[in-house]
Structure formats: C-alpha cells, structure tokens
Amino acid sequence: MSEELRTVWWEADAVCLIDQLLLPHEQVVVRCTTPELVAHAIKSMQVRGAPAIGCTAAYGMALIALQSQAETVPALLADLEAGKVMLDSQRPTAVNLAWATDRLLTKARQLSAEVATPQALAAALLDEGHAVLNEDLAMCHAIGDHGAPLIPAGGRVLTHCNAGGLATAGYGTALAPMRTAFAQGRNIHVWVDETRPFLQGARLTAWELHQAGISLTLITDNMAGYMMKSGKVDCVIVGADRIVANGDTANKIGTYSLAILARAHNIPFYIAAPTSTIDLTMEHGDLIPIEERSEEEVTHLGGRMIAPVGVRAAHPAFDVTPAELITGIITERGVVTAPFAEGLRRVKEGA
Numbered sequence: 001m002s003e004e005l006r007t008v009w010w011e012a013d014a015v016c017l018i019d020q021l022l023l024p025h026e027q028v029v030v031r032c033t034t035p036e037l038v039a040h041a042i043k044s045m046q047v048r049g050a051p052a053i054g055c056t057a058a059y060g061m062a063l064i065a066l067q068s069q070a071e072t073v074p075a076l077l078a079d080l081e082a083g084k085v086m087l088d089s090q091r092p093t094a095v096n097l098a099w100a101t102d103r104l105l106t107k108a109r110q111l112s113a114e115v116a117t118p119q120a121l122a123a124a125l126l127d128e129g130h131a132v133l134n135e136d137l138a139m140c141h142a143i144g145d146h147g148a149p150l151i152p153a154g155g156r157v158l159t160h161c162n163a164g165g166l167a168t169a170g171y172g173t174a175l176a177p178m179r180t181a182f183a184q185g186r187n188i189h190v191w192v193d194e195t196r197p198f199l200q201g202a203r204l205t206a207w208e209l210h211q212a213g214i215s216l217t218l219i220t221d222n223m224a225g226y227m228m229k230s231g232k233v234d235c236v237i238v239g240a241d242r243i244v245a246n247g248d249t250a251n252k253i254g255t256y257s258l259a260i261l262a263r264a265h266n267i268p269f270y271i272a273a274p275t276s277t278i279d280l281t282m283e284h285g286d287l288i289p290i291e292e293r294s295e296e297e298v299t300h301l302g303g304r305m306i307a308p309v310g311v312r313a314a315h316p317a318f319d320v321t322p323a324e325l326i327t328g329i330i331t332e333r334g335v336v337t338a339p340f341a342e343g344l345r346r347v348k349e350g351a
C-alpha cells in the first residue's frame, strides 16, 4: 500500500474507509455518516483487520457523541454506553474493537466532570479518535523496527491473511518487519497464503506488497507445507486478533495449521501485533470467542457457487495458536519470548 492511501480516516463529519471488499480491482471510498453504517462496515468487512477495526470503532464512538441528541453530559454517557455495546457486537474475536470503544468511553467518563456541555465532550472524543489512529500508525512502524532483525538471512517470509497497512492505520503489523527490512535494502521475498475463504492474502496482501515493490509469490493455503519442506521458507510472520495472558493467540483461520507446520520444519514462527491486541483479562486461548461467519462465504467464490446446492459448510473465521508453538511476539515495545505471561504483562503495562 502506498503511504498516501489511507485505510480509515475522518472527513467532513464521517468515518471514511477504503472498501476492502472491492480491492484490489476497485478503490472505492465508503463514507459512514451514521453509527449504523460504521457497524455495517465492520460486520460486512468493508474494513477488517484488528487494528483497523479498532480505529474505525474509535471514530464510531466519536460519531455517536457528535450525533447524539443528549442535552446533558450524563445523557451522552448513556448513549455512548449503548453505542459501545452495539459496536462491540459486530465482530467478537478482534479485541481491538472493544479495546477502542472502551478507551473512548473511559475518556468520556474522565472528562465528564470537567466539560460543561455534550458538544464539548463530543469534540474531545473526536480528538481521542485521531489519537487512536495516529498511535496505531506509530506502533506499526515500531513493530517494523523490532521485527526486521528477526527475519533470517535468506529473507523468505511466509504470511497469512492480511496484516498489512489495510488492516491497520497504515504500514501493518506482520508486514511491517518485511517493509522495514526491504527499506533497509535487504533481499526479501514473501510467500503469501491466499487465505480462503475471504482471500485476504490473494486480494489484499498481494496487492499491498506488489504496490510496495516487495517480491512475492502467491500460494494457496495448502501449499505452505510443501514450501516449508522444500526449504523455501525462512520464517513465518502473521498478525493477531487477540493475544491472551499466557501467549495463546487468535488469528485468521489457518494460522494454527501454519504454526504446527513451522514447528515440524524447525522454522521460526512469529506473531506481530500492537499491545492493543493483548488481552490480559483472559488467561488462556480456550476462552477466546471465535467468530462464526456465514456458510455462503465458503460455498461461494467471487459471487459464484462452488459447492453443490444443499451442502452445508463450516466457517469459523479464526483459530487459536497455543503459545508453545510461537517463537516470539513482536510488539511496538519489543519482542516477547517464552515464558510469555511475564513479558506480555510488561509490554502491556508499558514498562
């Protein structure tokens, strides 16, 4: 993705997004002028990727405040509480969504004693939305700085789904170490898993890397084991939707299989994510809610049915990789390695 193309931004009283359902063939901007349109964009995956969902939800909370008819600050807080519940319910696995709405609500509660009017509070929440976006971009660049040295000399990285600029405020999480290494003049090659059924790899990661001039080869998900066994993969780097206290990590369905394959072939397996994706309230990965999406996203491809009529399909959108399969978790505050509990607490608390 070019530096100029933004994923999420605020413009003319609306939350604006690049419609990721239409990429790479069309670059269409969606203007979410109501909280309901923000919710729809998250649910339908016009915007997707944990940090980008978080940025969108932060602006969604600001939009709720700006459009509220509340005449008092306590009444506005009640609207924001209801709005948070509505936004959080759109996608359950990516913790950045609830993290962002929580941050905006907490800010509103803190300011409620100081501001005189709902309008003043709403203006402050829009500033907080901007802060969430700007911080996410800075975190992605820091992840790139910490992650680039971990890419082995061969420079051949396998990634899954899209954890690039489109999945964040820009620059990406899993793609950040590759971008930084490439900018440093290193020889990088990326194996891009197509990522069935939504094809985030084929449509989005391939597009971003291609635009950036980074060498890539698209593979179908079931080719990863072959590539590893053939000695063509030096490390795996993927993003995360939720990292819990013991290091277990939810990410796009298929990530767990890759981690097993990487372990079997003695290949380092890294997670790259900002600390906003760390959820210390959950002890282990079995507690993470896994989003179930529609069967149609599996039975159909590009609008065409590929399965016989009447055949049922399963569609868990995420899986959980146990911490013991993870070599390291690359955050904006450094790389956490096993045992994860202590290190994750340290980076989450900012120490």
Ligand SMILES: CSC[C@@H](O)[C@@H](O)C(=O)COP(=O)(O)O
Binding pocket: 048, 049, 050, 051, 094, 160, 161, 162, 163, 164, 167, 168, 172, 173, 174, 200, 238, 239, 240, 241, 251, 252, 253, 317
């Ligand atoms: C920086 S994005 C990290 C994760 O959100 C990403 O790897 C992923 O699984 C995205 O899933 P998606 O269903 O496309 O939102």
